[in-house]
Amino acid sequence: MDKPINIIIATIIVAAMLYLAYSNDDREDAKTYNSPKVTIVAEKPAPEGSSFKEGSGVKPTEPTEGSSDSYSWEAPKHWLNKGAGGMRVGSYEVDYDGAIKAEITLITLGPNSGSLTSNINRWRGQVELASLSEEEVKNSVETRTGKFGKFIYVKLVNDTHPDKAIAAAIYRSPDEVLFVKMTAPANAVNDLEKDFIAFCDSVATK
Amino acid sequence: MIKTLCSPKIFFYTLIWLMVLVFLGTLHQKDIGLYAAQEKYFSSWFLYIGGVFPLPGGRLTLAVVFVNLVCKFMFQSKWSLKRTGVNITHFGALLLLAGGFVTAKGAYEGIMLIEEGGESNYFSDYHEVELAVIDHSPQQEDQVHALSQSLLSPGSVQTLDSLGMTIKVVEFYKNSSKFKLGPHQISLLPNNYRGDARAFSVTGIGPEKESEANMQGLVVDISGGDEEVNGRYVFQKNLNHPYLKGQGLQVLEWKGKKISLSLRGRRYHLPFSVALDDVETKYYDGTSKVLSYKSFVNVEEDGANRARVISMNEPLRSKGYTLYQSQVLGRHGEITGLATVKNAGRQVPYYSSIIICIGLLLHLVVMFPKLVSTKKGIKNV
Numbered sequence: 001m002d003k004p005i006n007i008i009i010a011t012i013i014v015a016a017m018l019y020l021a022y023s024n025d026d027r028e029d030a031k032t033y034n035s036p037k038v039t040i041v042a043e044k045p046a047p048e049g050s051s052f053k054e055g056s057g058v059k060p061t062e063p064t065e066g067s068s069d070s071y072s073w074e075a076p077k078h079w080l081n082k083g084a085g086g087m088r089v090g091s092y093e094v095d096y097d098g099a100i101k102a103e104i105t106l107i108t109l110g111p112n113s114g115s116l117t118s119n120i121n122r123w124r125g126q127v128e129l130a131s132l133s134e135e136e137v138k139n140s141v142e143t144r145t146g147k148f149g150k151f152i153y154v155k156l157v158n159d160t161h162p163d164k165a166i167a168a169a170i171y172r173s174p175d176e177v178l179f180v181k182m183t184a185p186a187n188a189v190n191d192l193e194k195d196f197i198a199f200c201d202s203v204a205t206k
Numbered sequence: 207m208i209k210t211l212c213s214p215k216i217f218f219y220t221l222i223w224l225m226v227l228v229f230l231g232t233l234h235q236k237d238i239g240l241y242a243a244q245e246k247y248f249s250s251w252f253l254y255i256g257g258v259f260p261l262p263g264g265r266l267t268l269a270v271v272f273v274n275l276v277c278k279f280m281f282q283s284k285w286s287l288k289r290t291g292v293n294i295t296h297f298g299a300l301l302l303l304a305g306g307f308v309t310a311k312g313a314y315e316g317i318m319l320i321e322e323g324g325e326s327n328y329f330s331d332y333h334e335v336e337l338a339v340i341d342h343s344p345q346q347e348d349q350v351h352a353l354s355q356s357l358l359s360p361g362s363v364q365t366l367d368s369l370g371m372t373i374k375v376v377e378f379y380k381n382s383s384k385f386k387l388g389p390h391q392i393s394l395l396p397n398n399y400r401g402d403a404r405a406f407s408v409t410g411i412g413p414e415k416e417s418e419a420n421m422q423g424l425v426v427d428i429s430g431g432d433e434e435v436n437g438r439y440v441f442q443k444n445l446n447h448p449y450l451k452g453q454g455l456q457v458l459e460w461k462g463k464k465i466s467l468s469l470r471g472r473r474y475h476l477p478f479s480v481a482l483d484d485v486e487t488k489y490y491d492g493t494s495k496v497l498s499y500k501s502f503v504n505v506e507e508d509g510a511n512r513a514r515v516i517s518m519n520e521p522l523r524s525k526g527y528t529l530y531q532s533q534v535l536g537r538h539g540e541i542t543g544l545a546t547v548k549n550a551g552r553q554v555p556y557y558s559s560i561i562i563c564i565g566l567l568l569h570l571v572v573m574f575p576k577l578v579s580t581k582k583g584i585k586n587v
Contacts, residue, residue, distance in 0.1 A: 009297065010280045017304035020550045021311035027474065029354045030364065034347040038340070038455075130416060159419050159443075160317065160332070160543075163535045194386065 066090055067206070070108070071148075071171075071178060074202035076195050079104065089178075094192060102184030102192055104199070108176045116141070116170065119179070120154060123168060128161045144169075146201035153200060155193065162186035167193055169200040178203070211277040220271050227253070227264050241333065241417035249310065265310070272303045291569025298561030305554025313549035316474060317532065322540045325481035325506075329546040330471030332418040335443050337373070337426070338470055339366060340455070343463040354472055358424060365430075369460060374427045376438070379410035382423025384442045398437035400428075401456040401467075408440045424469050431460050441469035474548070477525050478507035485542045487534050499534045501542040516544060526550060 066073050066081065068089035075081070079092040090106040114122075120141065121131040132140060141154045148171050157165040165186040171178040180203065182189060182196050189196075231247030238246070247253060250263030262270070279300060283293050318329035334355040341349040351366050353373070364373045385407045387395075395404060408423035424441040435458045444455075455466035486500040500517045507524060516522045522529040526548055533543035 005285065006283055006293075007280045010276050010300070013297075013300050013304050014276065017307055020308040027314065027354070029357050030352070032349065032351050032368070033475070034344070035340075035350045037342070037346075037348050129419070132415075136415075157419075159421065161533070161535060163541070190384075 068106070068108075070176070070206055071106070072204050072206055073106075073199060075104075075199055079195075094184075094188075096184065096188040096192065100185055100188050102182055102188050104180070104182045104196070106203075107179045107181070109179065110176060111172075111174065113177050116152065119170065120156075123154070123156055123166050123181075127156045127158045127164050127166055129156060129158050144197075144201065147204035151200065151203075153197065155189065157186045157189060159186075165189040167196050169203070171203060173205065208277060208281055211274060212282045213274070214278070216274040217271060217278075220267050220274070223262065223267055224264070224271075227267065231264075237415075239415035239417060242413065242415075268303060268306065272300070272307070275300050275303065288572055291565050291567070291572055293565070294568060295562050295565030298558045298563075298565055301558035301561060302555060305551040305558060308551030308554060309549055313547065313551065314474065315545065315547040315549075316471065318480065318529065318544040318546050319535070320480060320482040320501075320503075320542055320544070322482055322485060325479050325504075327479035328473045328475045329544070330473055332471075333420075334472040335422045335424075335469055336472040337424060337441070338468045338473075339369065339371065339373075340466045340468070341369065341463055342465060352473065355422070369463075369465065370430045371428060371460065372430045374429070375424070376427055377410070377423070377425040379408065379423035381411050381413050381420040382408045382442055383411050384408050384421075384423070396438075400435060400437040401439050401458065403438050403440040406440060406442075408442050422469060431458075435460060439467065441467070444468050444470045474546075476527055476546075478505055480505055480522075480529070480544070482542055483513075485534055485540060496534075499531050499542070501531055501544065516542075528552070 066075050068084060071089065073090070075092055079094050082091040082093050084090050087107045087109070088105055089108055092104040094102040094104065096102055113119075115134075117132070117134045117137045120137045124131060141152050143150055144153045145151075151172075152170040153168070155165070155167045163185050164183065165188075166181060166183055167189050168179065168181040171180070180200055182192065184192065227247050231243045234247070235243035246263075248264035251266045252260040253263045254260055275296065279293075279296050283289065283296060285293060314331065316329040316331040318326050320326045335358075336355065337353045337358060339351040339353075341351070343349075349368075351369070353364050355378075357364055358375050358378045360375050360377055362375045364375075365371070366373070387405055387407055391407070392404065403425075408425065410423065414420050420443075422443045426439050426441075427437070428439055429436045439456060441456070455468050457464065457466045459465075481504040482501060483504060484502040486498075486502070488497040488499075489495060490497050498518055500515055503514050503516060503522070505512050505514055505522065505524065514522055516529060516531045518531050521531070522544075528547045528549075529544040530547070531542070532545035535541040535543055
């Protein structure tokens with residue numbers, strides 16, 4: 001008598017399990033449906049040698065020179081020079097599409113302004129990415145060579161928080177550290193990256 | 207055979223192996239991230255050591271436990287006053303494992319992003335993508351053909367009959383880098399490269415630690431249209447963000463119709479829609495640390511509207527879906543992010559835990575006199 005009851009109970013559990021697992025899965029691999037009309041803003045290929053994007057409001061122009069007491073650089077002409085102030089030795093604003101603007105800042109701090117790991121993790125926190133270990137940070141950054149010599153370059157984009165992304169460069173010299181940082185939504189950072197890298201490469205000591 | 211399957215030794219050893227898996231998975235999670243560790247140790251049938259030597263994964267181990275418990279319950283459990291508590295506990299444990307299977311098989315989740323004043327009836331998968339082919343020619347609405355990630359393995363061919371379009375997948379990358387091509391590289395491109403493929407290249411890279419940060423890449427050959435549009439197309443995942451509405455689409459004229467293509471987070475549609483009236487963010491005094499988020503929404507369901515508030519501990523539950531307040535985005539906090547989950551087995555752990563508790567309590571009550579008499583016996587000795 002015991003066994004038939006148990007067999008019935010176990011069979012019900014297994015059947016219910018299979019029913020719930022498979023009958024509620026309404027995901028289809030291929031589906032067709034109607035959706036409200038979207039306004040198309042097509043991503044058109046950019047002209048060569050520039051991160052200009054059609055429809056973005058960003059116009060490709062010749063670079064202009066900028067400088068501070070210790071550094072000089074070349075910025076694209078369409079970058080709006082917002083000048084120096086406070087810790088900033090320079091700053092720019094780039095109109096990406098009318099509504100979205102990218103901010104580029106150049107900040108100098110003393111030689112003890114935090115390790116590479118702490119600075120990268122601070123920026124990662126700003127775009128809501130998890131902190132990395134020292135080894136992982138080293139693997140996540142790129143070492144570039146520009147007019148300054150070797151500097152560290154990193155781009156931080158978080159897919160789940162694409163409203164804020166960062167591209168940044170760190171120039172370390174014996175007396176001070178220069179941080180060059182671009183902050184903008186992810187699409188703007190991606191599209192402006194080429195100009196920003198050219199800008200970072202142009203930074204030099206006087 | 208049945209006797210072997212009923213053996214309590216199976217349960218004993220698989221439980222030890224589960225502990226090992228939990229230990230290894232927890233340690234490895236630090237290096238490879240939560241999602242990858244979950245997939246490797248707990249959602250897998252086999253765990254490959256050094257990529258070659260197979261060991262039982264979490265799914266296989268739990269399946270063995272389930273079979274063992276079912277067999278034991280079916281063929282060796284007897285109903286008597288003494289055994290009732292044990293049998294009920296046994297039943298609760300079976301139910302718990304069954305619920306785990308339902309969740310593993312049928313649950314899916316993603317994020318729904320809505321701007322203030324906007325509404326949405328879908329959410330996007332955190333991990334999977336789909337190739338959307340959108341026909342803009344109908345007057346009232348766009349017609350969307352969506353091919354999920356499982357159909358985008360290299361070599362697979364998909365045909366969209368209504369458009370007469372054939373899509374052959376050349377490459378699919380779980381994570382990718384998108385490079386802009388230089389003038390020399392562009393000059394070397396074959397003539398059949400179209401759209402973004404004439405300006406960008408997408409190549410595979412290693413996975414990100416946070417799985418949702420992966421940017422999937424896709425290379426396809428499209429045929430069935432005019433000579434100017436047939437050819438190779440490349441895609442990288444479009445970010446699902448209200449700011450990017452309509453951006454990143456590759457647009458082409460297809461047999462007189464305007465269509466666009468996009469690789470985007472896989473979308474799941476809800477049987478109701480959610481309109482966002484307002485988002486409220488509160489901070490701890492004098493800091494920028496968030497105290498709470500609240501979304502004031504209108505849910506349109508079966509032709510009726512009802513106002514609801516979704517906050518951190520107050521999710522919205524409807525028709526098997528649960529929408530949790532997850533994040534607030536936008537420069538002025540004007541976009542809400544609702545983590546959305548569908549899980550038919552959501553309530554099973556609650557019920558099975560209650561059943562297990564009842565079984566254990568019953569067993570304790572039944573066995574209490576024996577326990578007391580044994581203690582007395584020990585004392586007398």
